[in-house]
Amino acid sequence: MNSKKHSESETAGAVAxxxxxxxxxxxxxxxxxxxxxxxxxxxxVQIARIKRMSETIEIAMDLMDVGLEIFEERxxxxxxxxxxxxxxxxxxxxxxxxxxxRALSKILAHGFLDDxxxxxxxxxLAAALGDIEGPHIRVLALLKSEPHPRPRxxx
Numbered sequence: 435m436n437s438k439k440h441s442e443s444e445t446a447g448a449v450a451x452x453x454x455x456x457x458x459x460x461x462x463x464x465x466x467x468x469x470x471x472x473x474x475x476x477x478x479v480q481i482a483r484i485k486r487m488s489e490t491i492e493i494a495m496d497l498m499d500v501g502l503e504i505f506e507e508r509x510x511x512x513x514x515x516x517x518x519x520x521x522x523x524x525x526x527x528x529x530x531x532x533x534x535x536r537a538l539s540k541i542l543a544h545g546f547l548d549d550x551x552x553x554x555x556x557x558x559l560a561a562a563l564g565d566i567e568g569p570h571i572r573v574l575a576l577l578k579s580e581p582h583p584r585p586r587x588x589x
Contacts, residue, residue, distance in 0.1 A: 483527040486535060490526040493539035498547060508546045514553045518545045521557060525564040533571075537563055 495505050509515050522542045526535055538560065545556030 486526045486529070487523045490522060490535055490539050490542065493536060494542040494546065497540060497543035505546070512550065512553060514550060514557070515546060518542065518553055518557050518560065521560045521564075525560060528564075529567075531568060531571075534563065534566070 491505070495502065498505070498508075500508070509519050519542065522538045526538050529535065529538075541556050541559045541563065545553045545560075548556070
């Protein structure tokens with residue numbers, strides 16, 4: 435978890451450096467105001483992503499009924515749990531759907547409470563959930579609400 439935050443802060447630092455370079459050198463077509471706008475947007479995105487990761491972990495801890503210390507111990511028990519955590523947090527950073535955050539939290543909690551086989555199942559579910567977005571959910575809901583076709587009886 436700390437390496438994830440460290441890597442994001444390194445990325446943010448690198449992006450900030452690039453923006454500062456663009457603004458200071460007066461890159462053709464990119465003025466200082468645009469560079470500042472880009473910087474503000476990137477900072478907002480970074481904050482929102484960190485909040486989603488935090489929310490995912492907090493919900494998972496609530497579902498597991500554990501505190502942060504126990505959560506961290508469980509994460510460190512198996513490399514596969516650390517990979518599950520990284521996978522879930524990466525997916526959480528790229529969604530704005532609260533339902534998806536809750537589903538990811540539930541997958542994470544189950545993976546942290548289960549054995550190696552359960553962790554493997556959780557990773558498969560996390561990968562599948564990573565590919566599902568709003569339009570997919572609407573189609574699935576529509577399919578679920580449609581009446582089942584009745585067999586035709588040809589007489």
